[in-house]
Amino acid sequence: MKSSVIILTxxxxxxxxxxxxxxxxxxxxxxxYSYSGSINNLSDIVFDAVGNIYANAGDxxxxxxxxxxxxxxxxxxxxxxxLVVKNDGTVYYMDDSNWPFVVKKVTADxxxxxxxxxxxxxxxxxxxxxxxxxxxxxxxxxxxxxxxxPDGTNMILIEGQDIAPYNLTIDASGxxxxxxxxxxxxxxxxxxxxxxxSTFVSGNYQPGNLTFDNAGNMFFIDEYNWPQExxxxxxxxxxxxxLAGNYSPTCLSVDNxxxxxxTDQNNWPGQLLKISTDGxxxxxxxxxxxxxxNYNLWSSYYSKNINFDSHGNxxxxxxxxxxxIELLNGPCFTPATPIVRDTSVCTASSITLTxxxxxxxxxxxxxxxxxxxxxxxxxxLGPVTTNSTYYVEANYCNLTSPRVVINLTxxxxxxxxxxxxxxxxxxxxLTAQGGATYLWSGGVDVTAATNxxxxxxxxxxxxxxxxxxxxxxxxxxxxxxxxxxxxxSITSNTAEQQDKNGKNGADTKVSKHGKISSTSPxxxxxxxxxxxxxxxxxxxxxxxxxxxxxAYQTSSGIDMANLLINWTNYGQLTAAGxxxxxGGERFSLVASGYFIPSESGMYTFSSEGDDAxxxxxxxxxxxxxxxxxGTNAIGSHTGTIxxxxxxxxxxxxxxxxxxxxxxxxxxxxxxxxTSGWNIDENELxxx
Numbered sequence: 001m002k003s004s005v006i007i008l009t010x011x012x013x014x015x016x017x018x019x020x021x022x023x024x025x026x027x028x029x030x031x032x033y034s035y036s037g038s039i040n041n042l043s044d045i046v047f048d049a050v051g052n053i054y055a056n057a058g059d060x061x062x063x064x065x066x067x068x069x070x071x072x073x074x075x076x077x078x079x080x081x082x083l084v085v086k087n088d089g090t091v092y093y094m095d096d097s098n099w100p101f102v103v104k105k106v107t108a109d110x111x112x113x114x115x116x117x118x119x120x121x122x123x124x125x126x127x128x129x130x131x132x133x134x135x136x137x138x139x140x141x142x143x144x145x146x147x148x149x150p151d152g153t154n155m156i157l158i159e160g161q162d163i164a165p166y167n168l169t170i171d172a173s174g175x176x177x178x179x180x181x182x183x184x185x186x187x188x189x190x191x192x193x194x195x196x197x198s199t200f201v202s203g204n205y206q207p208g209n210l211t212f213d214n215a216g217n218m219f220f221i222d223e224y225n226w227p228q229e230x231x232x233x234x235x236x237x238x239x240x241x242x243l244a245g246n247y248s249p250t251c252l253s254v255d256n257x258x259x260x261x262x263t264d265q266n267n268w269p270g271q272l273l274k275i276s277t278d279g280x281x282x283x284x285x286x287x288x289x290x291x292x293x294n295y296n297l298w299s300s301y302y303s304k305n306i307n308f309d310s311h312g313n314x315x316x317x318x319x320x321x322x323x324x325i326e327l328l329n330g331p332c333f334t335p336a337t338p339i340v341r342d343t344s345v346c347t348a349s350s351i352t353l354t355x356x357x358x359x360x361x362x363x364x365x366x367x368x369x370x371x372x373x374x375x376x377x378x379x380x381l382g383p384v385t386t387n388s389t390y391y392v393e394a395n396y397c398n399l400t401s402p403r404v405v406i407n408l409t410x411x412x413x414x415x416x417x418x419x420x421x422x423x424x425x426x427x428x429x430l431t432a433q434g435g436a437t438y439l440w441s442g443g444v445d446v447t448a449a450t451n452x453x454x455x456x457x458x459x460x461x462x463x464x465x466x467x468x469x470x471x472x473x474x475x476x477x478x479x480x481x482x483x484x485x486x487x488x489s490i491t492s493n494t495a496e497q498q499d500k501n502g503k504n505g506a507d508t509k510v511s512k513h514g515k516i517s518s519t520s521p522x523x524x525x526x527x528x529x530x531x532x533x534x535x536x537x538x539x540x541x542x543x544x545x546x547x548x549x550x551a552y553q554t555s556s557g558i559d560m561a562n563l564l565i566n567w568t569n570y571g572q573l574t575a576a577g578x579x580x581x582x583g584g585e586r587f588s589l590v591a592s593g594y595f596i597p598s599e600s601g602m603y604t605f606s607s608e609g610d611d612a613x614x615x616x617x618x619x620x621x622x623x624x625x626x627x628x629x630g631t632n633a634i635g636s637h638t639g640t641i642x643x644x645x646x647x648x649x650x651x652x653x654x655x656x657x658x659x660x661x662x663x664x665x666x667x668x669x670x671x672x673x674t675s676g677w678n679i680d681e682n683e684l685x686x687x
Contacts, residue, residue, distance in 0.1 A: 029289065030397045031360045032315060032326040033064055034377045040539055040627075042317050043292065043303040045324060049087035051309070053324070055317075056083050059535060059658075061091060061106075064324075067336045068357040068394070074106045076535050082125040082135070083304075092133055094122050097659075103135065103148070115148050122146075124168045134176060136165045142182065145191065157191060165189070169210040177218065179207050185224060188233075200237055207231070213254040221249050230262070230275075243275060251291075253306045253314075255329075261306060261314060263291045272306075272316060272327070285327055290320035328397055335359045335396035337404045344409040346469035350382020353406060359396030367391050367403055384410055416463035416473035423478040428453045430475060435463035439550045441592075442527055442686075446556050453477045455558060457527075457687025462550065522596055524681035526564045526651070529556040531588040532581035537628045538612035538656045541621060547588045547656050555579050561684040564591040565653050568631055568663035588656040589664060593686045595651040597643040601671025604640050608632045609655045609664040616652040617641050631663040634677045651684065 033053075035042065044056040053064040060075035061083060073091055082094040089108035092115070094101055103116035103125065116122060121139040128134070133148040134157075143165050145158040157176075158165070165178040176191040177200060188201035188210070201207065206224040213219070218233040219242060230243035230252070243249065248266040255261065260275040263286075272286035292305045305317045311330025318325050338357035345351040355361045355377055363373040370391070373379065379390065388408045394401040420430035431450045432438045439462045443451040453459060460474040531552040538544040555578070563576055570584035581587045595617060597603065607615040607623045610631040614624035623639030625632070643649060655664040667677035 028328050028397065029286065030326050030328060030332075031323050032358060032396075033068060033070075033324040034361065035070070035322050035324075036376070036378055039070075039322070040537075041319055042322075042324070043305055044083040045307050045315055045317060046083065046085045046304055047307060047309065048085055048089045050089075052089060053315075054083065054085045054089075054091055056303070059537065061093060066358065067339060068359075069339055070356055073110075074112060082123065084125045084127050084133070086127060086131055092125055092127070094125065094135075100139065103133070115152055116146065116154055120146070124166070126168045126170055128170045128174050129172070130174070134168055134170070136168060136178075145176070145178075157195070158197065161197070163189065167208060167210055169212065171212050171216060171218075172214070177210055179210065179220075188218075188220070201233055201239055203239070205231065205239075209250065209252045211252045211254055213258050213260075214256060215258065219252055219254065219260060221252060227266070230260070242279075243281065247273075249273075251306050253308070255308050255312050255314070256310075257312060263306075263316075269320070272314070285314075286316070286325070289316075289318045289323075289325050291325075292317040292319050332397040332399065334399040335394040335401045337401045338392045338394050340392055340404055340406040342407040342409070344411050344467075345381075345384050346467070347410045347413050348383045348385060349469075350380065351384060351408070353379040353381065353390065353408065355379075355392045355394075355404075355406070357392075357394035357401070359394045359401075362393050362395060364391045364393070364403065367405065381408070384408065386410060411467045411469050412465075413469050413471045414463045414465040416461065416471035418461055418473045418475045420475075422475050423480075425480045426454070428477045428479055430459075430461075430477070432461035432463060432473065434471070434473075436466050437464045438462065439464070439553065440556075441529075442556060442558060446553070453479060455479055455687075457558075459687075464550070522682055522685040523687065524561055524684060525558050525686040526561045526591045526593040526684060527556065527558050527686050528564050528578065529590045529592070530554050530579065530581060531590075533586045533588055533656070533658075535586055535658060537658050539626050541614060541624070541626075543626070544588070544612055544614060544654055544656055548590055548654060552588070554581050558686045561591075561593070561681050562679055564589075565664055565666035566679055568661075568665070570657075570662050584662060585657065585659050588654065590652060590654050591664070591666075592650075592652045593684060595643070595649045596683055596685060597645050597647065597649075597670075598680065598683055599671050600645040601642065602640050603643050603671065604638055604669040606635050606638045606667050606677055607653065607665070608634060608636055610661045611658050612654075612656040613664060614654050615639070615666055616650070616654075617643070618649040628658060630661055631665065634665055634667050648685075 039057045042055050042057055046054050051066040055062055061073040063071050063073050076097055084092045090105055092105045095104050100120055101122055102114050103122050104112055105115050106112045119139055120137045122135040123138050124136045126134050131150040135146055137144040137146050142163055144156055145165055147155045147157050162182050163180045164182040166181055167179045169177050174193045178189055180187045180189045185204050186206055187199050188207055190198050190200040204224055205222050207220040207222060209221045211219050216235045220231050222229045222231050227246055228248055229241055230249055232240050232242040247264050249262040250265055251263045253261045258277045262273055263270045264273050269290040271284040272291050274282040307315045313329050314327035316325055335358045338355040338361055340355045361377050362375050363379045364370045365373055387410055390406050391403040393403045415434040417433045418430050429452050438449050440446040440451045441460045443453045445451050456477055456479045458476050460472050463471050531548050532554050533547050533552060538547055559576060570580045573580050605615055605623050607613045608631050611628050612626045615622050622641050623637055625637040653666045667679055
């Protein structure tokens with residue numbers, strides 16, 4: 001992640017509308033906002049004029065109001081970067097979902113439009129005080145600098161010159177400054193408002209992370225030598241050393257009083273330090289927290305992970321603790337009451353209650369006093385069997401909001417049943433009852449109440465009532481495929497079917513593959529269910545549960561186990577007749593059935609794939625690799641579980657693909673094996 005700083009302001013009048021009881025604090029650390037769930041790797045915190053924070057959150061841009069309400073501004077099948085925001089809440093960003101990339105904006109009312117497109121590769125978006133947008137276009141060499149006016153007009157400011165712009169920044173007069181790495185050592189160039197291009201700084205420097213104070217002085221990190229230094233450049237171009245010593249500075253930022261803040265990465269965790277206007281360097285200001293401050297000198301873009309409000313309070317991101325931390329320099333306000341809503345949950349199900357608030361969130365069992373249940377924005381409960389009530393408060397700089405109540409109501413489950421004759425020749429017809437909608441684990445029509453089955457197996461019907469609660473009924477289906485007894489007559493009595501020696505066998509029967517099957521038959525196949533998803537990543541098992549909910553199901557069936565858990569391109573599935581949604585993007589696959597070990601002892605499983613994958617044996621999450629990533633080598637992610645030979649265990653392997661490559665690989669090692677990985681289909685069955 002690449003870091004830098006941009007200085008915007010928040011209006012105190014707006015803040016007072018949401019907070020009360022002003023108290024003065026000085027240089028103390030408080031939690032401004034805690035995030036979790038769908039937010040990961042937060043970056044780019046910037047303010048609009050009324051105090052809303054906007055930030056990158058992986059594949060979405062989020063907004064946090066001064067009351068602590070979090071909303072998604074825009075989301076899609078790409079990673080957002082180059083986030084800048086105007087005072088009116090208009091957000092500009094680069095959309096890399098297709099090539100060539102484009103620059104888009106989303107206004108406060110949610111309207112999205114393209115402001116720059118064509119044969120461009122935009123990097124380093126910045127705004128001036130008049131609302132003009134600038135960026136570096138790295139599509140061709142040498143690079144260009146492009147300006148977009150508020151009415152959407154695109155203008156090329158620099159083209160065809162021997163420059164390589166990085167790290168655009170603009171001073172208070174509208175002059176553009178950038179690092180030019182076309183030659184070595186790098187220079188800092190100035191593009192004046194009249195279009196004149198000049199060299200502002202040259203010499204034995206390797207500048208990065210340019211920023212200005214209110215007096216027009218420039219500061220930059222110089223990586224030409226080690227340890228790194230911070231240089232100061234006055235308006236006439238005079239360069240001096242502002243900080244030297246055993247430091248590794250990143251993420252420069254200057255407040256309205258001229259104090260320079262930076263993160264020192266010379267030790268772990270990084271430290272937030274301040275250089276006062278008299279040159280004094282503070283001690284660590286971020287003790288106990290992990291300020292996000294990685295950056296890349298050679299990128300056109302720095303993530304803006306430190307910011308200031310109008311009181312000089314410093315905000316920084318701590319992804320290690322999933323928080324936005326505030327370093328108080330000015331007045332402190334009692335936080336507003338947390339925002340919660342009453343909710344319901346199906347009986348015996350788990351649920352996570354969420355409260356949005358500025359500051360730390362605490363959950364209690366009483367409106368006053370009582371017992372502290374948990375701290376943090378989320379309260380996980382499960383399984384829930386009775387109605388319950390909880391009370392939530394916010395704590396911000398040692399001031400506490402009133403508590404707010406949240407009521408949790410349990411909903412009744414439907415009564416599920418299956419009717420019909422479970423044994424038949426060639427096919428079996430069954431009907432599920434007790435709900436408004438249905439979802440079978442297999443069969444010809446998985447979403448109809450009445451379903452037809454052409455293969456033997458243990459099938460289940462998930463029954464949904466009007467409230468969305470579910471219950472499950474199961475039936476063992478026997479479909480006679482051989483259907484010939486020793487006398488040559490068709491029979492539906494499975495006990496009369498012939499074994500491989502031509503004798504009646506109740507315990508050993510010949511499978512459709514010509515193999516003997518035991519009393520726990522194995523067909524070397526697995527059931528599969530396919531789901532179509534919107535753009536998202538699964539960062540945990542719950543995320544993958546949501547992506548594989550029945551509402552997203554597109555198809556199901558049965559196929560060879562060695563196909564369903566051993567593929568690295570969706571074309572392998574389509575070649576076998578399996579319909580993959582969205583052209584091989586934004587989909588999930590679940591391969592399920594049973595695992596019947598051939599040995600007793602400790603089995604080791606490896607689950608690899610692109611993107612998120614996990615493997616459950618008898619409901620136990622044996623191995624997983626969540627989040628966005630490619631397919632690793634077999635053995636990169638492993639888990640162990642003790643199993644007993646001949647016992648039939650449930651088996652469920654899942655994968656989720658957002659964009660790019662895709663695949664699912666599940667291999668294992670038996671207790672007797674000390675090396676190597678394999679798929680033994682004789683240990684897998686669809687029923």
